[in-house]
Amino acid sequence: MRLLTADHVLPVSSPPIEDGGVLVSEGRILAVGSAADLRQDHPDVPEDRFAGSAILPGFVNCHSHLELTVLRGLLDDLDHDFASWLIRLTQLRAETLSDEDIADSALAGALEGLKAGVTCFGDIGRWGLAGFEALKSTGLRGVLFQETEFSPENATAESDLAALLEKIGTLREAETEKVKVGISPHSPYTVSPALFERLAEASREKGLKVTIHAAESDAEQELLTGRGGFFAKIFEQYGVRWTPPGKRSIEYLSSAGILDTTPLLAHCTKADENEIRLIAESGSKIAHCPKSNAKFGHGVAPLSRFLVSGIEVGLGTDSMVSNNLCDMLEEARFAALAARIASASDRFIQPSEALKLATLGGAEALGLAGETGSLEPGKAADLIAVSLREVSRLPVNDVESALVFASGAGDVEMTMVAGEVLYRDGECPGADADRLRARMNEIGSRLKEAL
Ligand SMILES: [Zn+2]
Structure with missing residues (x-):
């Protein structure tokens, strides 16, 4: 079990929570609420804090x-x-x-x-x-x-x-x-x-x-x-x-x-x-x-x-x-x-x-709303953390507006699917980025020649 907390948690199916948290266990969401309440109810669960960020569904x-x-x-x-x-x-x-x-x-x-x-x-x-x-x-x-x-x-x-x-x-x-x-x-x-x-x-x-x-x-x-x-x-x-x-x-x-x-x-x-x-x-x-x-x-x-x-x-x-x-x-x-x-x-x-x-x-x-798409107890822990720490995102007067009108893919700092962290701070563990870079360039030159 682990507790993910951030300045903002956006369940999407309900209004944003200031200083919120998501409790995750065995790939699923157990609870969503205020970080303080979740800490109090689960004092022994390790906490992963995303300071200055928003947690939302993937x-x-x-x-x-x-x-x-x-x-x-x-x-x-x-x-x-x-x-x-x-x-x-x-x-x-x-x-x-x-x-x-x-x-x-x-x-x-x-x-x-x-x-x-x-x-x-x-x-x-x-x-x-x-x-x-x-x-x-x-x-x-x-x-x-x-x-x-x-x-x-x-x-x-x-x-x-x-x-x-x-x-x-x-x-x-x-x-x-x-x-x-x-x-x-x-x-x-x-x-x-x-x-x-x-x-x-x-x-x-x-x-x-x-x-x-x-x-x-x-x-x-x-x-x-x-x-x-x-x-x-x-x-x-x-x-x-x-x-x-x-x-x-x-x-x-x-x-x-x-x-x-x-x-x-x-x-x-x-x-x-x-x-x-x-x-x-x-x-x-x-x-x-x-x-x-x-x-x-x-x-x-x-x-x-x-x-x-x-x-x-x-x-x-x-x-x-x-x-x-x-x-x-x-x-x-x-x-x-x-x-x-x-x-x-x-x-x-x-x-x-x-x-x-x-x-x-x-x-x-996609007919998958029973499983993913919002932060709700029982759904799969498919969620992301998006940084709002850059000065150009601040102040965060309205977190939904800050995300939609002032943020982009480069601000995503963590991606989790079914409770597993698949991306964090620039790295996808297990992915061979150098090999793929070389392959994209090599295939790209071949395509250009074929044009
Ligand atoms: Zn198409």
């Missing part, structure tokens, strides 16, 4: 692609054209990177997350095993969503399903208490209607969580509603047999039956009021990725509309190609600021709400 990054970390910054000159970016990225990933490269890329991403206070990832992997192993070997919690291949034609639905289920079978055998497996039909335009139907069945039968990129861009909405656009040209060019459903993205997913699986929908930047209603009514969730949306110029997702509609929303950094940082405090800050710019008439996103999005909201979005 961040839940509910939409990432850890395996793409090594592509950071590589295609930034193509960003104005999302469709060409996606095609170029897929080529580079398939042609230039070996399995070992992908594995190290995912590992680097997982360690970057740990240092930034992420304790749980909702990670999507085309090479699912890489992200899965990275989460397991670093001690993180998460759901690895195995992604489908490019498969928009009905004719291949059976073989597409068989290929996916084979990968899922292998991953499931290696599941742990902390790391689970789900499926990710990539998007409404890369998965056939027949495959969506089969995947909805498989999700129900096997209890697999589902995540889908949805309503992300104008090009996607154009293609699906039959108004042409870039994706339509590509489909034509490659002779893909695919008929536009004549519906908007979320409407289409609803009619394809996949919303019945209450999937986690990534982006939803272009969701209109009817689509938001469909998401809310189906109990589907949203991975809000404000920085990725902005970087591609996709626009500002209607965050306050999502929240007003009662949808469970978490934050995702998306991949390091499209962000380029895994910094959940920056993501929360950007979410609040972008929402305020986009719609001054809607409700202002408060720092407390932004912080909830980055923690409990993500846990809810």
Whole structure:
């Protein structure tokens, strides 16, 4: 048993506690309260004091692609054209990177997350095993969503399903208490209607969580509603047999039956009021990725509309190609600021709400709120300490504001998952930072040559 205390403890599910503490035993939270009370009740328990800091639940990054970390910054000159970016990225990933490269890329991403206070990832992997192993070997919690291949034609639905289920079978055998497996039909335009139907069945039968990129861009909405656009040209060019459903993205997913699986929908930047209603009514969730949306110029997702509609929303950094940082405090800050710019008439996103999005909201979005996302007795001890000692953070008039509007990943000083300290004061015990640094540089030069 150990007692962690700090100037501020933020359970997130209840108001912040000044001079608070968290009692941890066997990987779980036993009690949360004032440091003085906890000391008095448990006088023999060793105390770990984080002076001038805040203790809060670990961040839940509910939409990432850890395996793409090594592509950071590589295609930034193509960003104005999302469709060409996606095609170029897929080529580079398939042609230039070996399995070992992908594995190290995912590992680097997982360690970057740990240092930034992420304790749980909702990670999507085309090479699912890489992200899965990275989460397991670093001690993180998460759901690895195995992604489908490019498969928009009905004719291949059976073989597409068989290929996916084979990968899922292998991953499931290696599941742990902390790391689970789900499926990710990539998007409404890369998965056939027949495959969506089969995947909805498989999700129900096997209890697999589902995540889908949805309503992300104008090009996607154009293609699906039959108004042409870039994706339509590509489909034509490659002779893909695919008929536009004549519906908007979320409407289409609803009619394809996949919303019945209450999937986690990534982006939803272009969701209109009817689509938001469909998401809310189906109990589907949203991975809000404000920085990725902005970087591609996709626009500002209607965050306050999502929240007003009662949808469970978490934050995702998306991949390091499209962000380029895994910094959940920056993501929360950007979410609040972008929402305020986009719609001054809607409700202002408060720092407390932004912080909830980055923690409990993500846990809810991943269906893991019973286990993680807030500091409550009985939940796993997934928590972090963030320093507020820098003069530039002071004075701390409002701790939620100090964290969301004045802090960043570099202020995280300790990350604990299930009671185990996985990062402290710049070090992840057991991680070979020098080897990874060399590998990132080496793979990076190879990718540059391949461009
Ligand atoms: Zn994504």
